[in-house]
Amino acid sequence: MQVNDPKKDITFLNFNQTNACLIVGTKAGYSLWRTNPFDQCTRGFIEHPIHLCEMFFSTSLLAVVCNDKDENFTPRVLYLYNTKIDQVICLLRFNEDIQGVKLNQQHLVVILRASIIIYTLEKIEPVCTLDIFFNQTPQSAPDLNPNRHSIAVLCPQRPLLAYPCDPIRGSVCIARLNDPSSSAPGIGDDEETYGSYQVIEAHDHPVTALAFNRDGDKLATASAHGTIVRIWDTNTRKMITEVKRSKVGKTATIHSLCFSDDGQLLVVSSSSKTVHIFCIEGERKSETSVACIYLEKENITERMNIASFSSESNYIQLACADGNYYHFKMPALGSSNKKCEKASSAKVLGN
Secondary structure (H helix, E strand, O other), rough: OOOOOOOOOEEEEEEEEOOOOOEEEEEEEEEEEEOEEEEEEEEEEEOOEEEEEEEEEOOOOOEEEEEEOOOOOOOOEEEEOOOOEEEEEEEEEEEOOOOEEEEOEEEEEOOOOOOEEEEEEOOOEEEEEEEEEOOOOOOOOOOOOOEEEEEEOOOOOOOOOEOOOOOEEEEEEEEEEOOOOOOOOOOOOOOOOOOOOEEEEEEEEOEEEEEEEEOOEEEEEEOOOOOEEEEEOOOOOOEEEEEEEEOOOOOOOOEEEHHHOOOEEEEEEEOEEEEEEEEEEOOOOOOOOOOOEEOOHOOOOOEEEEEEEEEOOEEEEEOOOOOOOEEEEOOOOOOOOOEEEEEEEEOOOOO
């Protein structure tokens, strides 16, 4: 999540692909935090405000984009940085600001204003450029949502990329990034080429949040309306189920979507006063939440937050743009009590 608030010191928040680490970008560099137990791993780029910072699983490789006036640290420069040896191993320059960066085992994905450039991670070589908005030129494409870097998602385990492909309607493109020489399965019946895609008409409003489950066979989507989250089968493009964040239709900005490791639960954080956990498979499957974090009852006033499942079973972790991190224990599924109990908290600023 990119934080565009001049009053806040934090500029960027995200968990890594396994949710084992928290990446915090500030106006004076980044910090990395191990979430279990919660402690700081490293800091870097301390003289520069952070625009984006993505971690390659739990390794020492980072993709860093700054937001400085120095031409070497503008949002048009991407650094691949090794924290272990404190060295930049690759630098990529672009003719426009970088909107987002994603990493998985095979690919480095760089999101620009109206296009997405796919690189092989092994050699950092471009293999494909995708147009984000179909039938539009870069000049006519609309300005992007400031959080678009968190909207496009790259599956950690499969070569699948999902991103909104229409600024008005709720269309989502699922692109296959398979190597043409590979026999790895993709989606649908398209040719085995980089950038083969299929489109899901997911919502009536522009899509503002996306998430793959670990295996990439499910995709969660939410729109600007923010009341309904839909789960899709990425192979058939058919909707599996939908869940309701609000019974009374109150709109909210969805900040994060995250599946549990087994793909049966989904946690949804938003600008509302509640973080919802839904059961989307199994006996407890329901269109309404099975557990909740009530922010006001926990004296949490910050509305900009991201949530994920912790490495510990039945725990939710919440990181807020005011610099607070929380750990919540979920109630037993099926119990009459839906309230998650706060187990611990920590500060990620001033360290």
